[in-house]
Amino acid sequence: MSDLIEGFLGKSVEGKKSRLPAKLDFVQSATGLFLGLFMWGHMFFVSTILVSNDLMYNVTKMFEGGFFFEERQHWIDAVLIIFVLVVFFTHAGLGMRKFPINFRQWQVYKTHMKMMKHDETSMWYVQAITGFVMFFLGSAHLFIILLHVADIGPYLSGSRIYSLWPFYILLLLAVEFHGGIGLYRLCIKWGWFEGNNAKETRAKLKKVKWVITAFFLTLGILTFVAYFKIGLEQKDNAGERYQPSAMIKVIDNIKVGS
């Protein structure tokens, strides 16, 4: 009953304003923060390919319970992916509330942005566009990985990136710009790190934001190139799985010994 009244009036049964908008604002930020930080971690893990195929393989194995199980446990990946999917959908659903929802809103914002040439106003536009792009690309990526949890590794990931390269380039750009701007906005929105001089802090945060974006974009592009090259080399061996070099050595020893 109380849901019915609150839904109808936008007020709680005590006649008070609903607390839900506060919760939604908080969840928008919390999911954004989680996704933003998750994407940092994600970038570090996938970029292990720049060190060696073995390291990337071992990191993947570690995520699949490598410390406890002999065999790779793909269900652990699946659980993690489903969790990220839920957070991602929640965040996207809440983000939608902020989008221009008719042509006039979009038109007035765009005109205003072009007239004023104000950084944060333009950055929001980038955030909205990249957010929109990720509705499709982010969902597609998460589903592809969910359907191929058993196929994560240097060769198979390389082949995937090789065959879908425009998709991954776009996704990389969208994530880095959206996440970077989003984390900066989070600090402003909640007054984190503000100290005594908010203006000075903001100038610093903005600098840090650009450094971080440049860093992750560079790392992302290098990583992309590394996978792309592997994919190119593996072109004729579709479906071949990577064998870590340690295992190959053992097999070699047996051969030598026998």
Added chain:
Amino acid sequence: MSRTITIKALKYNPNSSISKPHMVEYKLEETDGMTLFIALTKIREEMDADLSFDFVCRAGICGSCGMMVNGQPVLACRTLTKNFPDGVLELFPMPAFKLIKDLSVDTGNWMNDMSKRVESWIHTEHEVDISKLEAPIEPDVADATFELDRCIECGICVAACGTKLMRPDFVGAVGLNRVARFECDPHDNRTIEDYYELVGDDDGIFGCMSLLACEDNCPKHLPLQSKIAYMRRKLVALR
């Protein structure tokens, strides 16, 4: 050395059935220390008696002369023409407010509605007894309140706000600053719950998308960014 400056202005009277919005260009000699107020007055006196714009104090105090100059919302009386190296100033009325004519918009009624909406007055049960000395207020607290009370209701923060332009019901930085002003004033007995009732929704504090154009354009340099973040933290922390 004097130069000729160009002032382009939007002319339009929404109340006239024959008026069509169009840009008009005026050329005039720049004088020493010329403000946009002086330039516009000269245009009205010598070139176009029909051009509408608002001024009262000419000193950045009354808040009536806000307009868009080359895309930036500013107080025209505090805008020096010499700060425009190419000598071209393109003028638009402030968006978000009701257009009266040309560069003149109705900020007054909007501000009045905003004041009523956030109940911009001291709420207290305390009866003032003028025969007794007023209770002292900590100087820091008084300063904090006076600082936020410096708002001149020019509407520049509203015209600068992309959120407000998309969503006409958004209360704007001026409204949120007003709430913060009473929140820190010890004379006002309202609680955070009470302020939640006023601005605790998506047309209030949770509608703000932290675009910061209010903060960057406020001619009084009010700490809008910090105060909005502060109110947001307070209102979200409420159970």
